[in-house]
Amino acid sequence: MAYKLGIIGTNWITKQFVQAAHESGQYVLKAVYSRHEDTGKQFAQPFNVDDVYTDLEAFYNSGINVVYIASPNSVHFEQVKAAISHDIHVIVEKTAFSNPTEYAAILELLHDHPNVRLFEAARHIQQANFKVIEQQVAQMEKIAGATFVYEKYSSRFDDYLAGNEPNVLSRRFSAGALTDLGVYPIYAAIKLFGAPKQSHYFATPLRNGADGRGIAILRYDDFDVTIEFGKGSNSHLPSEILGRRDTLVIGDIAEVLDVTYYDDEGAAHQLSQEPLANPMTTEAVKFADMMTNPVDTAEDYQELLALSKTVNQVLFDLRQDAGIVFPADK
Ligand SMILES: NC(=O)c1ccc[n+]([C@@H]2O[C@H](COP(=O)([O-])OP(=O)(O)OC[C@H]3O[C@@H](n4cnc5c(N)ncnc54)[C@H](OP(=O)(O)O)[C@@H]3O)[C@@H](O)[C@H]2O)c1
Incomplete structure (x- = not known):
């Protein structure tokens, strides 16, 4: 039913x-x-x-x-x-x-x-093209680093420029570039590589103290993931995961539309498939399955919850590092 x-x-x-x-x-x-x-x-x-x-x-x-x-x-x-x-x-x-x-x-x-x-x-990590990234990363001999970029001019930025404080750019609403856009690449990094050992955030503040853009670095045992995001400009840079000679290039880390693997010889292999028209359909199906079959999906569910909790902790650590306090923290 x-x-x-x-x-x-x-x-x-x-x-x-x-x-x-x-x-x-x-x-x-x-x-x-x-x-x-x-x-x-x-x-x-x-x-x-x-x-x-x-x-x-x-x-x-x-x-x-x-x-x-x-x-x-x-x-x-x-x-x-x-x-x-x-x-x-x-x-x-x-x-x-x-x-x-x-x-x-x-x-x-x-x-x-x-x-x-x-x-x-977190709709993007449920999509078929994200599973393709996970499979390819598992096959890569070495991960040497990664750079994820998600920087989009927000429809609300005009309002900010006009002197107002839209919710999405306000600490009062626990918002800003990190929690609005940074959360996509951070989710992706933690899903792929786990919790980082250390994390740092170099934030560019808006006049109200919220972060308008920034660069976060997640440090793992023997590589770093650099994450760039922002709400006041458009970046057309792709994201990439570096192997040794091989590279995985992701056209858009939040929409996960285009995934190409460049092998050791530099030959390109298109791995992505045509995404579903509605990017939220896959998560809707997955969540319904987990609600309907709680016993069979118990392990998957606990993993998803643990991932969400880790993302929450890393977002908080990054804010602490950049000195960004939300009223909800007090
Ligand atoms: N998955 C995605 O692709 C995606 C995309 C965009 C946003 N989001 C997430 O969705 C959430 C909403 O984002 P948004 O940009 O839509 O936010 P928003 O426009 O600021 O608010 C969303 C809705 O919440 C209600 N609302 C507004 N101000 C409120 C307030 N002060 N107190 C209580 N309710 C209030 C309003 O509905 P009523 O007027 O009907 O009460 C409004 O339509 C955020 O968590 C955001 O990160 C996800």
């Missing part, structure tokens, strides 16, 4: 997720939460959904059994906490929580609600 889906946050990303969820055949949108009834109704209407709530408690009591949360990062914690307390599965957008203290409290709550599954929606 399809999961009864509720959503929080009515921006474009939620629409994309609902479309992916419906495409998977595993979910049906049943309820919409918004701070404003009009906005909620506007979101719900094209999906023929009548259940619109502005009260979180009523929303969680509406009969949904999974919630997708795409509100600003700083409000995820309270919304996730309430969902778990109602024994509702959670798919929360990245970055899931502001810091390790919040994460620890959520894990404790999950312990008391063992049937609830919590997923951080």
Whole structure:
């Protein structure tokens, strides 16, 4: 039977997720939460959904059994906490929580609600082309280093330049370049290479103290991963993983559209396949499978949760290194 889906946050990303969820055949949108009834109704209407709530408690009591949360990062914690307390599965957008203290409290709550599954929606690591990267990395004799780049001019940067403070560039919302875009390459690095031994972040601050762009370095036993990301410019550089003579080149580390392996002789081998039209479909299918088959997928689920927790810790360590404090840290 399809999961009864509720959503929080009515921006474009939620629409994309609902479309992916419906495409998977595993979910049906049943309820919409918004701070404003009009906005909620506007979101719900094209999906023929009548259940619109502005009260979180009523929303969680509406009969949904999974919630997708795409509100600003700083409000995820309270919304996730309430969902778990109602024994509702959670798919929360990245970055899931502001810091390790919040994460620890959520894990404790999950312990008391063992049937609830919590997923951080890191869509790119679920995609078929990311599995191709993992397979190729496993076959490379030596990893000598990697450079991942994800730098995109944000649609909200105009607003920042006009003198305002959009949520996504505000520490108040546990946001900035690291948590908004850096999280993609950092997820990729940790999924591929594990937790780093050390991490450093050289951040370029905005006038409000949030990071507008930056360079993070993750140090492993015998190689470093350099990660460049930002929200105020467009980079067209690809990402690459260096072997010795061989190289794996990734066209876009967040969309994972194009993966080419250059062998020791420099010959190019195209490894990527045509991606699905909706980049959230694969994760929607995977999460539904994990909710439906908790015993068979227990190991996979614990790995995913551990990865999410490690990413959270590394993001926090990087912020500490750069001296970036969120109000949620206090
Ligand atoms: N996976 C991806 O590709 C992807 C892409 C973009 C964003 N994201 C993630 O999705 C989340 C939302 O990002 P966004 O850029 O869409 O954020 P946003 O525009 O700032 O807010 C998203 C929604 O949250 C609600 N909201 C706004 N301000 C709020 C506040 N002060 N308190 C409570 N709710 C508020 C609004 O819905 P209502 O007005 O209906 O309440 C809004 O539509 C973030 O975690 C972000 O990192 C993921």
